[in-house]
Amino acid sequence: MGDPAAAGALHIHQDVALLAAYLDAGCPSFYHLAAGRGAYLVPTRGTIEVNGTPAAPRSGTAVSRVDALTIRATDAAEIVLMDLPRPPRTARVDARLRLDEGAGPWLDATSIGGAFMADFQTLQEIAHAARANLAQSAWDYLTGGGESETTLKRNRLGLDSIGLRPRVCRDVTQIDCSTEFLGQTVRLPVCIAPMGSLQLLEPAGADGVVRAADEFGIPAFLSSLTEPQIEDIGPQTNRPMVYQIYVRGDDSWVATFVKRAVNSGCGAVCFTVDLALYGRRERDLMKRYRPPTRQAGDLAAFHFQTAWNWDNVKRFKDAHDIPLIIKGIATAEDAEIAVEHGVDVIYVSNHGGRQLDHGCATIDVLPEVAAAVAGRAKIMIDGGFMRGTDVVKAIALGAHAVGLGKLIGMGLAGGGREGVLRTLEILEEEITTALGLMGVTRFDELGSSFLRSASPVVQPHLLSPFPFINFTDKGY
Numbered sequence: 432m433g434d435p436a437a438a439g440a441l442h443i444h445q446d447v448a449l450l451a452a453y454l455d456a457g458c459p460s461f462y463h464l465a466a467g468r469g470a471y472l473v474p475t476r477g478t479i480e481v482n483g484t485p486a487a488p489r490s491g492t493a494v495s496r497v498d499a500l501t502i503r504a505t506d507a508a509e510i511v512l513m514d515l516p517r518p519p520r521t522a523r524v525d526a527r528l529r530l531d532e533g534a535g536p537w538l539d540a541t542s543i544g545g546a547f548m549a550d551f552q553t554l555q556e557i558a559h560a561a562r563a564n565l566a567q568s569a570w571d572y573l574t575g576g577g578e579s580e581t582t583l584k585r586n587r588l589g590l591d592s593i594g595l596r597p598r599v600c601r602d603v604t605q606i607d608c609s610t611e612f613l614g615q616t617v618r619l620p621v622c623i624a625p626m627g628s629l630q631l632l633e634p635a636g637a638d639g640v641v642r643a644a645d646e647f648g649i650p651a652f653l654s655s656l657t658e659p660q661i662e663d664i665g666p667q668t669n670r671p672m673v674y675q676i677y678v679r680g681d682d683s684w685v686a687t688f689v690k691r692a693v694n695s696g697c698g699a700v701c702f703t704v705d706l707a708l709y710g711r712r713e714r715d716l717m718k719r720y721r722p723p724t725r726q727a728g729d730l731a732a733f734h735f736q737t738a739w740n741w742d743n744v745k746r747f748k749d750a751h752d753i754p755l756i757i758k759g760i761a762t763a764e765d766a767e768i769a770v771e772h773g774v775d776v777i778y779v780s781n782h783g784g785r786q787l788d789h790g791c792a793t794i795d796v797l798p799e800v801a802a803a804v805a806g807r808a809k810i811m812i813d814g815g816f817m818r819g820t821d822v823v824k825a826i827a828l829g830a831h832a833v834g835l836g837k838l839i840g841m842g843l844a845g846g847g848r849e850g851v852l853r854t855l856e857i858l859e860e861e862i863t864t865a866l867g868l869m870g871v872t873r874f875d876e877l878g879s880s881f882l883r884s885a886s887p888v889v890q891p892h893l894l895s896p897f898p899f900i901n902f903t904d905k906g907y
């Protein structure tokens with residue numbers, strides 16, 4: 432087989448402790464080979480058996496044309512898995528996997544190379560691939576919340592505590608998931624939520640996310656704290672983006688940002704207001720980890736964010752003729768004030784549970800906000816939305832669109848632009864299935880009569896929507 436290094440550079444690392452934890456969970460133990468393609472396995476440490484046959488140490492073992500293979504570590508082992516027979520289409524090699532001594536002998540890994548993207552059939556596989564690709568610090572940055580992570584878990588608890596009331600014997604032959612939002616026809620009532628430091632998850636960073644949204648047909652919010660910058664991304668997209676701004680200066684500073692947004696083809700701007708102080712993300716703190724968004728230069732101007740108030744909103748509306756979205760509304764009272772200030776989109780959010788701890792689930796807050804807004808503005812929501820049925824619940828309760836944060840981050844980490852695209856395709860399949868099984872063909876047929884309260888069946892946590900992947904959470 433020659434030198435395995437010749438097959439391509441290694442890009443993907445699976446965390447030792449994660450896999451150990453994963454093995455502890457007793458999940459099935461196979462490596463899936465997409466479309467019967469082969470793999471090349473090189474034990475770089477320890478010894479392994481592949482389908483019951485010992486793999487050659489260091490030089491590796493080729494496995495071709497089997498649907499699945501089992502890998503058994505006979506002691507602590509490190510394995511490199513490579514694509515076979517062709518070099519990977521991207522520079523990406525399937526996975527670098529490690530087994531930890533004492534963690535159990537069985538390894539399970541799902542194919543995660545870019546070349547296999549169309550093979551993802553479920554969102555669970557994408558979440559799994561993301562975890563496999565990310566170092567612990569990046570995974571925790573993506574998925575962690577503030578302090579005890581109660582808000583983060585409540586987002587899921589709220590969604591899991593709503594049951595669906597399907598209507599039957601209705602013709603659902605033609606299901607149309609599209610809708611109108613921000614003056615656009617969108618393929619699904621979802622948007623990419625703004626996320627900072629996306630380059631930590633995948634080198635393409637925001638570029639991969641925005642291009643996938645554009646190709647799929649939904650709007651993307653671009654955080655002012657991610658790479659690449661808006662001037663590099665805007666001209667590449669056909670669909671107007673929303674530029675999300677953290678205020679780091681006075682009104683003239685804001686005006687400069689608005690100009691940048693407009694010149695780059697953005698159709699609206701969004702101010703995030705639930706970050707007057709930076710939440711205490713204990714996973715990061717306990718590792719002494721500082722994401723790029725917390726670098727010194729940024730911190731110096733943070734007081735503008737802290738001082739921002741409704742007077743700023745008023746001055747903004749007086750000075751700028753561009754749709755305004757306020758993100759981080761969590762009460763009917765603030766929704767009312769926002770509407771009075773002429774805000775165009777009320778974005779119900781608790782920052783995915785990353786800011787104030789012991790907040791409420793956003794889905795629980797949505798009905799009071801919808802009642803307060805009473806049709807005078809559009810309503811968005813995010814926080815824990817991971818499944819098609821989650822989206823259906825929010826729209827039935829009065830939201831016009833749902834923001835996706837961590838799920839998209841997982842798509843990006845799991846497979847770059849293609850991974851985000853595949854995530855959206857699978858979500859669309861889930862939504863279509865849910866709508867049809869509920870007896871409706873369009874979102875505007877939904878209402879609260881399709882919902883009732885129900886008991887959650889699992890203890891809510893970040894990955895509770897994906898019960899087939901049982902990572903033991905290291906905590907930090």
Ligand SMILES: Cc1cc2nc3c(=O)[nH]c(=O)nc-3n(C[C@H](O)[C@H](O)[C@H](O)COP(=O)(O)O)c2cc1C
Nearest residue numbers: 573624625626627654703782783813814815836837
């Ligand atoms: C990695 C990451 C970075 C984020 N960065 C920003 C940001 O720069 N600006 C912002 O308004 N919200 C940011 N958020 C919050 C999201 O926009 C969104 O509110 C949240 O992720 C929604 O919850 P979900 O992740 O459970 O879908 C970030 C979220 C994540 C996961």
